[in-house]
Amino acid sequence: xxxxxxxxxxxxxxxxxxxxxxxxxxxxxxxxxxxxxxxxxxxxxxxxxxxxxxxxxxxxxxxxxxxxxxxxxxxxxxxxxxxxxxxxxxxxxx
Numbered sequence: 001x002x003x004x005x006x007x008x009x010x011x012x013x014x015x016x017x018x019x020x021x022x023x024x025x026x027x028x029x030x031x032x033x034x035x036x037x038x039x040x041x042x043x044x045x046x047x048x049x050x051x052x053x054x055x056x057x058x059x060x061x062x063x064x065x066x067x068x069x070x071x072x073x074x075x076x077x078x079x080x081x082x083x084x085x086x087x088x089x090x091x092x093x094x
């Protein structure tokens with residue numbers, strides 16, 4: 001997976017925001033696995049994965065049509081942001 005920047009984290013949170021809080025962790029892990037699969041596909045075949053993109057979190061998130069960014073103080077958005085950050089932290093620790 002390509003390095004992740006702050007804009008990608010917010011985009012990731014916007015997608016997680018669409019998912020009930022109880023399912024955000026599973027959704028986040030699945031999405032990160034798809035990004036890893038895309039990165040592997042790009043390395044192996046020299047072209048983007050047909051469904052998952054170029055191995056960047058940005059490409060995968062944009063392909064799923066995220067909603068507009070909610071107000072930053074929206075508790076549900078903050079929960080999604082924390083879920084996304086925790087999933088990324090766990091992913092990079094593994």
